[in-house]
Amino acid sequence: MVTITEFQKIGVGLVGFGVFFILFGVLLYFDSVLLAFGNVLFLAGLAFIIGLKRTAHFFFQRHKLKGSTFFLGGVALVLMRWPIIGMAVESYGFILLFKSFFPMAFGFLGSLVNIPYLSSLTWSD
Known part of the structure; x- marks a missing residue:
């Protein structure tokens, strides 16, 4: 079993609040303060x-440098109060950074159908 440290528990909370503030900032028509606060919380939680x-090693690998530049540049644009352009640039960088993770995540979601009792609850006729 994997043990989770107190710092990792705090990090999960910070990432959760960061995602909440980012989504809330988008819902409030790209409120730059909420988006900036969400970005800072998300990055701090990841750390x-x-x-x-x-x-630092994740963001500054040679093959991920383009994605990191777009992602961190989008964060900087949001912090400079250009929220719509910043979120677009940041989203493109996020896709570039995590494009190798998406097939694994979709495969995991597809395997959820094979869980006993869960498969009988979903998509039943």
Whole structure:
């Protein structure tokens, strides 16, 4: 069993609040303050979960440099109060950063159908 440290628990909370503020900022017509606060919380939570060194290593790998530039540039644009352009740039960077993760995530979601009792609850005729 994997043990979760207190810092990782705090990081999960920070990432959760960051995602909440980002979604709430988008719902309130791209409120730049909420989006900026959400971005800062998300990045801080990521650093708490995997550590500062691994976070820096993740963002600054040679093959992920383009995605990191777009993602962090979008965060900077949001912080400079250009929320719509910043979120568009940030979204493109997010897709570039995590494009290798998407097939695994979709495969996991597809395997949820094979769970006993869950498959009988969903898509039953």
